[in-house]
Amino acid sequence: MNKILICAAAATALASAALAESHSVVRLGTEGAYPPYNYLDDSGEVAGFERVLGDELCARAELTCEWVTNDWDSIIPNLVSGNYDAIIAGMSITPERDEVVDFTQNYTPPSPSAYVAMSDGIDLETAIVAAQTGTIQAAHIASMEDAVLVEFPNPDETVAAVRAGEADAVLADKDFLIPVVEESGGEMMFVGEDIPLGGGIGMAFRESDPEMREKFDAAIQSMKDDGSLNELIIEWLGEDSPRF
Template sequence: MKSLFLGTAVLALSASFAMADTVRLGTEGAYPPYNFINDAGEVDGFERELGDELCKRAELTCEWVTNDWDSIIPNLVSGNYDAIIAGMSITAEREEVVDFTQGYTPPSPSAYAALSADVDLTGGIIAAQTATIQSNHVVDSGATLVEYPTPDETIAAVKAGEADAVIADKDYLEPVVEESDLMFVGEDVALGGGIGMAFRESDSELRGKFDAAISSMKEDGTLNTLISKWEVGGTW
């Protein structure tokens, strides 16, 4: 899904996770179909179902915590939860601060959506969520970037005429395009190295448990079943 940056310097804590404790899984809760809050006020989506299954296979007790995207890595590092499972793309920049599992989805394309087919994607104003791989791509493309804290606000910006187009994960944009006047424009863009769980660098044992659980789901086909059910990315 998305990505990037964490702000300026972030202090890494040396305290490591005690395996007897409840594992707190941090997610955004605002990026369907990966994660969202359902009508009952609970975390739902592909990553909720995936995370619960991974915890079961790793024989861990887990609970879910929501956090705004732009501070999701700093709050992991500072100990507010023990792992991130939030549509986070694996990037070299993030790996300087956190450790990732293997990807649980292959890299999926990013795409542009707009109200008109003739928008200028390299010279226009492009909306993207703050601190994502898509926002970095807009800067690199030469277009004018406008950033918003949530993905819903990027869509609203295009509809309100504040931006010419939005760029996001294509599997996030597909239902938006189907249900609105927006249309896909330009070519899909390959960004990131797939989506994985992120951990503090001091928690290698905990990361290893989830990594093994992801491997087991790949091997028995249940991960592909979940990916197909929620229509996220491509299968393994």
């Protein structure tokens, strides 16, 4: 009997060690194409608000992390299938996504979505509107009775569609669109009213990884408590971006 207990204990210890080893490096999945949240710099490294935030969260959680990029339209399926351990990619918390993955608390408050066009004489209720596939903005346009949704796999293509006349306007996070408008030299402009969508942005985890999610959730809370998260929001997303 003692031998059986010893073997069972050894097996449990080995399993725990294997689990710890499998999480010795936490892989953070991001898109790498959604500035200022995440993008690739000139050397091909992930950069932006979420890179700085993610590195700080890993340090506070005492975890070693590495960054992985993945196209937006398959970012949740590839998390679920184990290609990385968490998503930190400008992903708004929604009830539909929460049925598939588990979110931390939000690390940005709900921020507005906005329309950008080449002129201000557009009827947004009947317009052709570009949005990135699988986003809350695409879902919003699809729910409108008369507007026409055209979807693109990455956010830059939504803006390019408006410039090329393939769409009347683009709907996206306002934080993403502010530099687009500023750098257009007056060519592009905000039109219509801002639209509040989603429950803020959070990290997403497999439902089978509650302990890892809890570690990052605690790290996010610690950054809210000491004010450093608000400092990052101001630095990367601007003074006008909602904060805690």
